[in-house]
Amino acid sequence: xxxxxxxxxxxxxxxxxxxxxxxxxxxxxxxxxxxxxxxxxxxxxxxxxxxxxxxxxxxxxxxxxxxxxxxxxxxxxxxxxxxxxxxxxxxxxxxxxxxxxxxxxxxxxxxxxxxxxxxxxxxxxxxxxxxxxxxxxxxxxxxxxxxxxxxxxxxxxxxxxxxxxxxxxxxxxxxxxxxxxxxxxxxxxxxxxxxxxxxxxxxxxxxxxxxxxxxxxxxxxxxxxxxxxxxxxxxxxxxxxxxxxxxxxxxxxxxxxxxxxxxxxxxxxxxxxxxxxxxxxxxxxxxxxxxxxxxxxxxxxxxxxxxxxxxxxxxxxxxxxxxxxxxxxxxxxxxxxxxxxxxxxxxxxxxxxxxxxxxxxxxxxxxxxxxxxxxxxxxxxxxxxxxxxxxxxxxxxxxxxxxxxxxxxxxxxxxxxxxxxxxxxxxxxxxxxxxxxx
Amino acid sequence: xxxxxxxxxxxxxxxxxxxxxxxxxxxxxxxxxxxxxxxxxxxxxxxxxxxxxxxxxxxxxxxxxxxxxxxxxxxxxxxxxxxxxxxxxxxxxxxxxxxxxxxxxxxxxxxxxxxxxxxxxxxxxxxxxxxxxxxxxxxxxxxxxxxxxxxxxxxxxxxxxxxxxxxxxxxxxxxxxxxxxxxxxxxxxxxxxxxxxxxxxxxxxxxxxxxxxxxxxxxxxxxxxxxxxxxxxxxxxxxxxxxxxxxxxxxxxxxxxxxxx
Ligand code: HEM
Numbered sequence: 001x002x003x004x005x006x007x008x009x010x011x012x013x014x015x016x017x018x019x020x021x022x023x024x025x026x027x028x029x030x031x032x033x034x035x036x037x038x039x040x041x042x043x044x045x046x047x048x049x050x051x052x053x054x055x056x057x058x059x060x061x062x063x064x065x066x067x068x069x070x071x072x073x074x075x076x077x078x079x080x081x082x083x084x085x086x087x088x089x090x091x092x093x094x095x096x097x098x099x100x101x102x103x104x105x106x107x108x109x110x111x112x113x114x115x116x117x118x119x120x121x122x123x124x125x126x127x128x129x130x131x132x133x134x135x136x137x138x139x140x141x142x143x144x145x146x147x148x149x150x151x152x153x154x155x156x157x158x159x160x161x162x163x164x165x166x167x168x169x170x171x172x173x174x175x176x177x178x179x180x181x182x183x184x185x186x187x188x189x190x191x192x193x194x195x196x197x198x199x200x201x202x203x204x205x206x207x208x209x210x211x212x213x214x215x216x217x218x219x220x221x222x223x224x225x226x227x228x229x230x231x232x233x234x235x236x237x238x239x240x241x242x243x244x245x246x247x248x249x250x251x252x253x254x255x256x257x258x259x260x261x262x263x264x265x266x267x268x269x270x271x272x273x274x275x276x277x278x279x280x281x282x283x284x285x286x287x288x289x290x291x292x293x294x295x296x297x298x299x300x301x302x303x304x305x306x307x308x309x310x311x312x313x314x315x316x317x318x319x320x321x322x323x324x325x326x327x328x329x330x331x332x333x334x335x336x337x338x339x340x341x342x343x344x345x346x347x348x349x350x351x352x353x354x355x356x357x358x359x360x361x362x363x364x365x366x367x368x369x370x371x372x373x374x375x376x377x378x379x380x381x382x383x384x385x386x387x388x389x390x391x392x393x394x395x396x397x398x399x400x401x402x403x404x405x406x407x408x409x410x411x412x413x414x415x416x417x418x419x420x421x422x423x424x425x426x427x428x429x430x431x432x433x434x435x436x437x438x
Numbered sequence: 439x440x441x442x443x444x445x446x447x448x449x450x451x452x453x454x455x456x457x458x459x460x461x462x463x464x465x466x467x468x469x470x471x472x473x474x475x476x477x478x479x480x481x482x483x484x485x486x487x488x489x490x491x492x493x494x495x496x497x498x499x500x501x502x503x504x505x506x507x508x509x510x511x512x513x514x515x516x517x518x519x520x521x522x523x524x525x526x527x528x529x530x531x532x533x534x535x536x537x538x539x540x541x542x543x544x545x546x547x548x549x550x551x552x553x554x555x556x557x558x559x560x561x562x563x564x565x566x567x568x569x570x571x572x573x574x575x576x577x578x579x580x581x582x583x584x585x586x587x588x589x590x591x592x593x594x595x596x597x598x599x600x601x602x603x604x605x606x607x608x609x610x611x612x613x614x615x616x617x618x619x620x621x622x623x624x625x626x627x628x629x630x631x632x633x634x635x636x637x638x639x640x641x642x643x644x645x646x647x648x649x650x651x652x653x654x655x656x657x658x659x660x661x662x663x664x665x666x667x668x669x670x671x672x673x674x675x676x677x678x679x680x681x682x683x684x685x686x687x688x689x690x691x692x693x694x695x696x697x698x699x
Contacts, residue, residue: 093644094677221552360556360559361628399633414614418657420602
């Protein structure tokens with residue numbers, strides 16, 4: 001069976017047909033984009049997507065069982081159709097990775113007007129060409145998996161099914177489920193209860209749950225010291241800015257060529273300025289700032305400089321310590337270590353629940369997930385409002401089934417390795433020498 | 439342990455790895471190169487562990503910290519390949535590549551501080567990045583194999599053995615890429631509310647994955663050309679480089695922050 005003597009479209013089909021069909025899929029997508037305009041995900045929301053999904057799977061099964069003797073259908077379960085399909089999807093992915101993307105909510109007028117916009121590639125993942133490519137891949141995956149069941153099964157097939165059926169499930173669930181995904185934000189201030197969410201478009205939606213913010217706590221890392229250039233304000237040394245994180249009173253360090261000793265530390269301080277200089281006094285209240293007292297020495301100066309440095313807050317200005325004409329010590333804003341909202345949750349069914357929500361620790365209620373999203377930046381650690389994101393994704397369980405299968409499939413691949421490992425080395429050498437003869 | 443000791447630890451490790459490479463060519467037994475390689479790996483591993491302890495967080499946050507893991511895993515991948523497939527040249531090549539990354543880290547050290555933004559404080563963080571770095575090392579090693587193959591060309595004797603070795607490395611590599619990618623997806627769901635948002639980093643991770651899938655499926659046909667297979671490997675590794683650090687320089691990445699908010 002020598003492929004080269006075969007005319008195109010003459011059986012058995014090979015890679016050329018594969019590339020033509022895959023290119024045809026993209027072309028169809030481009031034509032659809034041009035004639036029907038952009039794919040509006042809202043139109044495919046539940047129940048349309050369930051219907052489409054069911055139709056797709058039933059259609060695959062029907063075609064497979066009626067036409068499984070047909071060579072064209074058989075061809076859809078070979079590497080000859082697979083490879084071009086993956087190549088074309090890869091090319092679309094590369095384009096997606098190169099050109100900037102715009103959110104699906106963006107208006108037509110916000111997109112650049114050029115060649116790519118008529119193809120819909122500024123919103124690649126919802127463009128006709130991309131979505132059709134995914135479905136084309138799903139068709140191949142489906143046929144491949146079905147066809148695979150007809151041969152004598154061995155233990156290696158476990159890995160095959162985990163990878164291919166897993167990808168089929170995850171991809172189908174992800175593509176169809178994306179139109180049902182709802183993401184809202186909800187801003188709650190301390191002591192208040194909120195049940196209205198805001199969509200990305202700014203619409204207000206009433207939720208089947210309410211959140212009462214009992215308290216909001218921000219933990220910060222220890223304050224840091226940097227040496228800055230008085231003129232430019234840049235952190236020194238400019239080539240590789242250094243910083244020193246507070247480690248305790250009495251600790252000494254070197255920073256950008258200056259020897260420092262921390263002589264005092266006030267985690268909560270107030271800054272009072274009179275006409276001559278500013279005084280720093282301990283005071284624990286909303287708006288107090290962190291302050292470090294530092295003794296600084298460097299070559300060429302006999303008298304060390306000592307004084308307070310603070311990063312300020314919404315209430316107090318920051319204070320720097322001038323070392324010489326060119327340089328000063330300053331304290332950048334502290335980095336946030338952790339922020340958490342202590343809430344009471346009320347559901348429509350009348351359930352009440354106390355919970356703590358943090359970044360990476362969302363709360364799940366019914367099909368909703370509640371995430372710690374943000375807070376009032378202008379007040380920093382004294383923020384008394386917390387912003388939550390609420391996400392609804394009813395297809396998540398299906399996608400997770402696929403992901404878990406793919407994870408197991410990957411472990412299988414790692415352990416089992418390629419199939420040639422089971423072949424005798426002589427057999428492979430034979431194939432190799434065939435190749436050379438040809 | 440602070441970053442300042444990196445010079446001593448890395449030079450010590452490189453020395454041990456160098457001895458291991460030479461001994462592989464001199465000694466008949468595999469045990470000598472194995473011992474020296476392992477010694478270098480332990481020394482390097484001690485530095486990573488010490489840095490981890492002193493930073494009070496996994497050292498995986500900055501680009502330099504990922505390079506650190508890469509220069510650890512490459513000699514390991516080289517050792518595993520050598521033990522399994524007997525090719526001595528993979529040892530010096532992986533040592534050399536590791537040295538390149540060590541030198542970048544010495545010449546251009548990162549700012550290491552203890553701060554770890556809340557989104558990164560997750561049990562997924564360490565396994566996700568470490569498994570990715572391991573796969574990068576493995577796929578880096580198989581890229582060396584591909585280059586070796588293409589340069590030597592006709593002169594190679596046992597091509598089928600090299601192809602099987604490449605297949606094995608890619609299978610293990612793509613298995614780790616898949617694990618790393620999906621762990622990333624599960625983590626993203628927990629941290630950002632969705633498992634896949636086509637952020638530039640995610641897009642290039644998908645592209646890399648597809649690149650190696652092409653190799654695997656292409657190789658299934660016994661009549662596929664070895665040369666083409668090796669070229670696919672090199673293209674896939676370029677995609678991997680874009681995913682690892684190249685995205686930072688792409689115009690599309692300027693949007694990255696927006697998709698994450
Ligand atoms: C992107 C969609 C995919 C398509 C369309 C596809 C298609 C195929 C096809 C047609 C075969 C040959 C089957 C046979 O000869 O019976 C195959 C085999 C294989 N595929 Fe895929 N595949 C896809 C994804 C994957 C993934 C995600 C993995 C693993 C990470 C994978 C790993 C394999 C392996 C290891 C084999 C050889 C199976 C064996 O003989 O044990 N494939 N695939």
